[in-house]
Amino acid sequence: MRDTFARTLYKAGKANPKVCIVVADISPAGSMAAFREEFPARFVNVGVAEQNMIGLCAGLALRGYKPFAYTIATFSIYRPFEFVRDDICYQNLPVTVVGIGGGVTYSTLGGTHHAQEDVAVMSALPNMSILAPCDPLETEFATDHSAKYTSPLYLRLGKAGEPKLSEHAPDPWVFGKVxxxxxxxxxxxxxxxxxxxxxxxxxxxxxxxxxxxxxxxxxxxxxxxxxxxxxxxxxxxxxxxxxxxxxxxxxxxxxxxxxxxxxxxxxxxxxxxxxxxxxxxxxxxxxxxxxxxxxxxxxxxxx
Amino acid sequence: MSDTFARSTFNADVSAKRCLALRRRILEMSQTVSALHIAGAFSCLEMVEMIYFHFMRRAGKESPDTFLLSKGHGCLSQYTSLEMLGILQRSDIEGYCKPGGFLGTHPDYRVKAGIEASTGSLGHGLTMAIGMAYADKLDGKDRDVYVVMSDGELQEGSVWEGILLAPALKVNRLTAFVDCNDFQSLGRTSETYPNFYPVPEKLRAFGWECVEINGHSATEIHRAVTSREGTRPLMIVGRTTKGRGVSYMENVPIWHYRSPSPAEYQQAIEGLREVRG
Missing domain, CATH: 3.40.50.920 (Rossmann fold)
Structure with a gap:
């Protein structure tokens, strides 16, 4: 799921020079590393400073960029919550906040790394949309959609190794539809x-x-x-x-x-x-x- | 872009007269609502005036440059400046804090009205300004970004995240002002955190160019900006007086919130003089 996200975002970033990624000290594995290598100016690591991550994304979005904030879910939305609320949602900016390890994916890391109430918290914010793909295939749809979306979005991802469950789905993936x-x-x-x-x-x-x-x-x-x-x-x-x-x-x-x-x-x-x-x-x-x-x-x- | 936009010629006398008019207008506005942050608007007024009327290049109402008031509670300085520039209309100001109006006691994002970001919660403006300046750098745009913060605001951890970030991203078109009026809601900022002073050496240690000046002196503000090295983000620490311009408001904490009564308003108007540093 994480790798599919990175691969899809890399493609989106290649197609659209306004796509940029702001991470808070999380290792840019797989295609994320390729994005970083190919578009170093559009990949910013703010270090262990999540308020910076969200605030910087807001500033970039105010200038017409399409930023993705990316780190572990607890750190992408809980630590900088008021920045997500005021900078992104209140101003209705096209920033996608990506939370890796939504739910209790990071099982052994303890409660500080469990995002077990993230949907509730993000749902409460006006202007915020929430996508939670179930497998790598839906992750591709969700990431593609995020890259074109013009409002705040929380993209809740798992980690890695999720099986492909939607391969034979009778319904297409349509934003906002079950x-x-x-x-x-x-x-x-x-x-x-x-x-x-x-x-x-x-x-x-x-x-x-x-x-x-x-x-x-x-x-x-x-x-x-x-x-x-x-x-x-x-x-x-x-x-x-x-x-x-x-x-x-x-x-x-x-x-x-x-x-x-x-x-x-x-x-x-x-x-x-x-x-x-x-x-x-x-x-x-x-x-x-x-x-x-x-x-x-x-x-x-x-x- | 820079061919058509230009800075106005600096003239300290013109700035002082303009600030006098802005103070008068702010006092007028104080008679329409019961609570406002008048004293905090007066302390940053000379800095805001210099940004809007001198540093930001203009062609009519248009400017390629950006101003964010991170200390959003000082917005009367911003609204009255925007009105004087013709970007806000008299009717907009008359709608201040009224149903149907769009101006409140903190600025609410509305580009057409000259409000380029929503502020009000302290500690947000700097990092948004860094993001804007970084975007301009990516785009190769000839734009400056100005942000005004309060000294109490520098107690927010997020500001220090931004202070770390700006030199790392080399946003050398960013100019941050600190309205150092030494007051926060509960008392003297220097009593809350005595070791915070002097401020400039901290900023320099983080990789900023930083100077401390008299924040009410247009001449010193002008010199601080025009003599910058230009290779790093610049922080200007302006020593100011909260409530400056109205004798009974100066350094008196209640004027953080209160509006003057009609009698106090009259006294303030009669006592207003040009501020010269």
Whole structure:
């Protein structure tokens, strides 16, 4: 996912001389290194100074540039939060803030590196849009879109090694629209980001039990496709939300709100991270499991 | 661009007269709203006047150069200058802090009105100015960027991130002014952080060109900018007096917020004199 982002951004930067990258002391691996080598003036490392990163992007954007701020999610939005809010959102500037390791991807690094409430925090900001691709293929779409987008955007990425899940999706990727990755009619699972793999595992298990399961990527969390979600809620007898995000202010609560507003009659079960910090040190899967996000447990809860 | 835009000729007398008129206009505005930052506008007025009316090159209302008021609460100095330049209209000023108007007690981004960035939260203007100056450098543009900060603002950590960054990016068309009036909301800035003074040696250690001057002297402001080496970002530390120009406001903290009563307004208007350093 990270490499796809870098490769796509490199292409965008080659095509558009206004694309620039501002990083805060994060290693420019892969294609990011190529961008740095080929366009050194448009690649700025501000060091361990995230307020600088966002403020500099705002200044560049005020002069017509298309900046990408890039570092680990907690440092790209939490540390310089007021700069994201005032400099970028309040002035409605075309800056993309990239958060690597959204959710608890950086499992062993501890709670200081877990962005488990990032969608809630960014959703609350006027003018901000949020993209959270589920695999490298969606990352390419999302990055391409970001490079052309004219307003603030938070691009929530995982880390690396995510499998390609959207390769055979019947729906195209369209900004602001939910996207069916695999079709089904009994159960509709909504998910976004790298936890999509778990959604697929849950779908596989339910299908073995005779259910036809639709899996939907909510890659655009803001603006949220309220009409698209309402339609799916009305079309299925059962709906499920699986997200690598706190239960506070994530997709789960929003889908419940849409269900109420739409008068949906389906069952609706949601699986999110708990509203607690995680003091577990282990694999990414270990941390998710500590908060109940594990395919087997979800299947048991659904059957 | 530089062929058609030009700086006005420097004349200290003209600047002093203009500042007198701006102070009078700010006092007039003080009679329309109950709370404003009048004293902080008076302390940076000579620096703002010199930027707008002398340093920024102009062709009519247009300028290739940029001014950001990072100490956004001093915006009465900015609004009245923009009005005098014809960029803001009298009706815009009359809408100050009123429904339907677009001017508040902190500047809100509106390029056509001469407000090139939103400020108000301290510690944001410098890094945005660096970003603009760096973009100009990338584009090979002949543009200067001016920013005015407060001395209290230099307590923000983000300012020091910017102070590190500007020399590293070699933004030598950036000129930052510090309105060193030695006051913040709760008292003397020098009492909050005694070791902050003297300021210039800190900036020089970070790679800036830095001079300390009398911030109310147009002549000293002029000399500081025109004699710059030009190879590094420049910080001008202007020693100023909060509330300068109205005797009873000078160095009296309440005037950070308060508007004068009609009687106090009359007294202020009658006591106004040209400020000469």
């Amino acid at each position: 996207r069916t990755l695999r079709a089904g009619s009994d159960v509709c699972i909504f998910a976004y980001g790298p936890i999509m793999k778990m959604a697929f595992d849950v779908a596989d298990a339910l299908e073995k039990r005779g259910k036809r399961v639709r899996v939907v990527s909510v890659h655009t969390l803001k603006p949220l496709d309220t009409a698209g979600i309402a339609e799916l809620l009305r079309a299925h007898p059962a709906a499920v939300v699986i997200e690598e995000h706190s239960s506070q202010g994530g997709l789960a609560g929003k889908v419940k709100q849409i269900a109420w507003d739409a008068g949906a009659r389906c069952s609706l079960k949601t699986f999110s991270l708990q509203d607690e910090f995680i003091h577990v040190h282990g694999s990414h899967a270990d941390l998710l499991a500590a908060h109940g996000l594990e395919a087997g447990a979800i299947v048991r809860a659904l059957t």
